[in-house]
Amino acid sequence: MKRLTMKIVAAATATMALGSATLALAQAPAFPTKPVRMVVPFVAGGATDVVARLLAQGLNERWGQSVLVENRAGAGGTIGSEIVSRSNPDGYTTLFASGSVLSANQHMYRKMSHDPGRDLTGVSMVASGPMVIAVGPNSKFNTLMDLVNAVRGAPGKFTYGSAGVGSQVHLAAESFEFFAKMDSVHVPYKGEVVAITDLIGGQIDWAAPNLGAAINFLRDRKLRALAVTGPKRSPSLPDVPTVSEAGITGFENVGWFGVAVVTGTPAPLVNRMADDISKVTAGTTFRDRLTGLGMEAVGNRPDEFNKYIRSEITRWGRIIRERKITAL
Numbered sequence: 001m002k003r004l005t006m007k008i009v010a011a012a013t014a015t016m017a018l019g020s021a022t023l024a025l026a027q028a029p030a031f032p033t034k035p036v037r038m039v040v041p042f043v044a045g046g047a048t049d050v051v052a053r054l055l056a057q058g059l060n061e062r063w064g065q066s067v068l069v070e071n072r073a074g075a076g077g078t079i080g081s082e083i084v085s086r087s088n089p090d091g092y093t094t095l096f097a098s099g100s101v102l103s104a105n106q107h108m109y110r111k112m113s114h115d116p117g118r119d120l121t122g123v124s125m126v127a128s129g130p131m132v133i134a135v136g137p138n139s140k141f142n143t144l145m146d147l148v149n150a151v152r153g154a155p156g157k158f159t160y161g162s163a164g165v166g167s168q169v170h171l172a173a174e175s176f177e178f179f180a181k182m183d184s185v186h187v188p189y190k191g192e193v194v195a196i197t198d199l200i201g202g203q204i205d206w207a208a209p210n211l212g213a214a215i216n217f218l219r220d221r222k223l224r225a226l227a228v229t230g231p232k233r234s235p236s237l238p239d240v241p242t243v244s245e246a247g248i249t250g251f252e253n254v255g256w257f258g259v260a261v262v263t264g265t266p267a268p269l270v271n272r273m274a275d276d277i278s279k280v281t282a283g284t285t286f287r288d289r290l291t292g293l294g295m296e297a298v299g300n301r302p303d304e305f306n307k308y309i310r311s312e313i314t315r316w317g318r319i320i321r322e323r324k325i326t327a328l
Contacts, residue, residue, distance in 0.1 A: 035066040047257070049069070058280030076101070080101070085262055090269075121306060128295065130234060134226065176208060196209055230253075274301055
């Protein structure tokens with residue numbers, strides 16, 4: 001009898017909790033009733049921008065309101081994240097960022113006016129995908145180990161480009177160099193596409209762009225892929241080995257992208273936004289477009305996303321200290 005009573009109480013408690021959550025969501029103000037601003041902290045054309053615009057299109061259709069993508073590039077994404085950190089906590093200003101903006105910048109920039117880990121809260125991870133170790137079409141490096149051995153033999157002679165100090169592709173390249181015991185000179189750009197353009201032209205020796213940003217250049221043979229950084233080969237590049245398969249055993253690095261809002265945004269509103277984002281990312285059109293870019297759709301819950309962000313803050317903090325990566 002006592003056990004039965006405990007089961008009844010537990011069931012009643014669960015029902016009340018579910019009812020409270022449903023009531024809170026029902027009582028939340030209608031959203032959105034006006035256009036939503038989506039700040040992308042990098043220039044147009046890179047992987048972050050491309051995925052943001054795909055999501056914005058899906059949310060436009062779902063919400064019946066415009067989602068206005070605004071590129072506010074600079075300082076490795078900190079300019080854009082600062083704008084959102086100072087916004088009203090009403091959901092109408094969102095940040096669409098790569099992982100480095102939400103997890104690594106606070107370890108590198110000594111004079112930041114905000115702390116992304118404290119001042120921003122994750123809504124949902126939207127997409128993830130590997131980087132690709134790439135060289136220009138006329139490069140003398142035909143395999144990953146050709147590149148690694150050349151750089152090892154002449155530290156500081158070769159160069160790699162990134163989307164800017166602290167960007168996701170910068171950190172991926174630094175992590176790869178640390179793991180491969182090599183040392184190239186970093187050349188930061190204001191975006192992935194700018195770096196890729198110089199890579200094609202031979203101004204830099206290699207780069208580790210997001211596959212989503214590089215895929216069309218690879219298909220057009222304007223770039224040559226030496227390896228992908230994920231744990232398995234990409235369906236978009238089935239003939240390209242992983243870094244581990246190509247000779248640097250055990251290395252992997254996956255980039256990710258997600259939506260965040262200023263801390264203090266009401267939880268029912270954050271959950272509602274996450275629900276709508278997950279419905280967009282689950283759609284066939286969105287998933288097919290991402291697959292074409294060599295990426296995977298995610299669409300997880302705020303608690304899961306924020307737990308992952310915290311783990312990434314810890315991981316990148318360790319790597320940044322070990323590599324002594326700093327920004328002004």
